[in-house]
Amino acid sequence: MRKIVLGLFLSLLAGLMSCVSVPKNDAVxxxxxxxxxxxxxxxxxxxxxxxxxxxxxLFGEAHTDDNNEYTGINCYSSTDLVNWTFENKxxxxxxxxxxxxxxxxxxxxxxxxxxxxxxxxxxxxDDMKYMDPHVGYAVCDRIDGDYKFMGELKYxxxxxxxxxxxxxxxxxxxxxxxxxxxxIYRLAEDYRSVDSILVEELVPGGEAPVMLKDKGRYYWIFxxxxxxxxxxxxxxxxxxxxxxxxxxxxxxPEGKTTWNSQSAFALPVVSGVDTMxxxxxxxxxxxxxxxxxxxxxxxxxxxxxxxxxxxxxSAWRLDKESATWEAVESNIKRGVASSVFSVGExxxxxxxxxxxxxxxxxxxxxxxxxxxxxxxxxxxxxYAKVTIRDNKGVEVLSTVVDxxxxxxxxxxxxxxxxxxxxxxQITVEVLGTWAESYTKSGKHFGSDDSYVYITDFGSxx
Ligand code: GLA
Numbered sequence: 001m002r003k004i005v006l007g008l009f010l011s012l013l014a015g016l017m018s019c020v021s022v023p024k025n026d027a028v029x030x031x032x033x034x035x036x037x038x039x040x041x042x043x044x045x046x047x048x049x050x051x052x053x054x055x056x057x058l059f060g061e062a063h064t065d066d067n068n069e070y071t072g073i074n075c076y077s078s079t080d081l082v083n084w085t086f087e088n089k090x091x092x093x094x095x096x097x098x099x100x101x102x103x104x105x106x107x108x109x110x111x112x113x114x115x116x117x118x119x120x121x122x123x124x125x126d127d128m129k130y131m132d133p134h135v136g137y138a139v140c141d142r143i144d145g146d147y148k149f150m151g152e153l154k155y156x157x158x159x160x161x162x163x164x165x166x167x168x169x170x171x172x173x174x175x176x177x178x179x180x181x182x183x184i185y186r187l188a189e190d191y192r193s194v195d196s197i198l199v200e201e202l203v204p205g206g207e208a209p210v211m212l213k214d215k216g217r218y219y220w221i222f223x224x225x226x227x228x229x230x231x232x233x234x235x236x237x238x239x240x241x242x243x244x245x246x247x248x249x250x251x252x253p254e255g256k257t258t259w260n261s262q263s264a265f266a267l268p269v270v271s272g273v274d275t276m277x278x279x280x281x282x283x284x285x286x287x288x289x290x291x292x293x294x295x296x297x298x299x300x301x302x303x304x305x306x307x308x309x310x311x312x313x314s315a316w317r318l319d320k321e322s323a324t325w326e327a328v329e330s331n332i333k334r335g336v337a338s339s340v341f342s343v344g345e346x347x348x349x350x351x352x353x354x355x356x357x358x359x360x361x362x363x364x365x366x367x368x369x370x371x372x373x374x375x376x377x378x379x380x381x382x383y384a385k386v387t388i389r390d391n392k393g394v395e396v397l398s399t400v401v402d403x404x405x406x407x408x409x410x411x412x413x414x415x416x417x418x419x420x421x422x423x424x425q426i427t428v429e430v431l432g433t434w435a436e437s438y439t440k441s442g443k444h445f446g447s448d449d450s451y452v453y454i455t456d457f458g459s460x461x
Contacts, residue, residue: 009238025415027315027328028081031260031283033370035417036076037085041399046076046107046208048265050119052143055079056267059121062089063289066401070105073121075144079093081278081297081318091121094149094295098136100123105136107208107264109166112143113191114173119143120191122153124163129352130440133163135177140405154179154196155185168211176241178209178220180455183425184241184441197244208233210260212266212277212300212307219273219307221251223262228286228437229445230257232404237305250281252309257406259312260377261296269322277302278318279309285402286381286437286446292402299325314411319399332372332415337364337457345432351376351410352455358432360452368459369421373414373428377405380435382450386414387427396424404435404447410455421461428454 009067033314034042045093050056073091076084091108094100104126107171121138133287138147152159162179169175175187177194182203185194206222213219224231232254236245241259252258256383259401261281277300285292298309301317314326323407352375353362381403388397416424436446 033254044417061160065290228284234259274323291400332458370460371416374456380449386451
């Protein structure tokens, strides 16, 4: 009996201690992999977030490290934009047709149709060479249920030959489809077809459209057409959707390539007190999008007819009740690595270790519950395979980190999921490959070398 009581007491104590001491990430940290409730990488690219009954639902492309073939649209939920629960692959590969095997399915965007109560998802579908663009749609009566693919979204019986798309719902409930090159299509009341064209070909060369409305003014963001490469995204503004639209300029300081991202969505967070907008972008990493592409989510600054992201927030937290945000001090302890050893050729600089030799490895032992890696990104940087093993040598994490940036930038490159408190060995291996892509006309974008530059390791206890 005493044994049972003692056992119960100890397990209660252990439960209590784990509640107290497990660090819960409470900051949005851009540009690193995010881990879901299962410890899997959050895989929802070119995403959108829909708030439904006080919960944020994230939808996006499920990518692999193989190629660009459509594998489905994932859905996650969260109440703080930081901790994500995997809900469902809400739309998978169809047996045939526009989203059948060997097709592309991108930029899924979801809206709840006020007149039918139905959730409607729109997406760009294409062939693998991006020569057969269509707009498809799918419907569901639950936000995170299994969506039914309905095929082509039509305008007067004809199909819409467009690729990059987004949606916008105005305050009166009217839904709009936006596409590259600056087109605005008004949707029918049931959102299942287009009923008119409001704006046509206004922004030649503009991709990745995103729209938001604040205090009666519309803002329309675009990226340049540079394949998976980042560029300086810009925006237009108007007081009526039909225009006139005024070109306003860049969203972020020139040369920062939209803080290394491409626009995907703007999430309004509305409280009784205020409204704030979260810019959601993709830091693509072709061809290893499944493990190495990340998200860049930043608070948008809005003032006097202008929007911007003047400074990069490396970690910030949303206060949903007041629709405000605050910058968060990092709780990662740096300089904690012991028994660091290397294999292969590494150059020692005043900042850290740098190598481009495929197979070169750097390992460090770290104690804690979360393991962190810091590095420098440069125009000639490539991929690193990062492996974390526990004290018994069992692999607990294996992923790929992309070090590429068009400009030199230093920072956090990886923060592991929360692991049992212990001693871990992290190994960073130079893969000898890098992120790069080509436009349809054959223009090369991305890196051209395989440098991996490590500056520090860190941990959260
Ligand atoms: C652009 C688009 C993406 C994708 C890639 C393919 O970046 O915005 O959605 O289609 O091109 O190269």
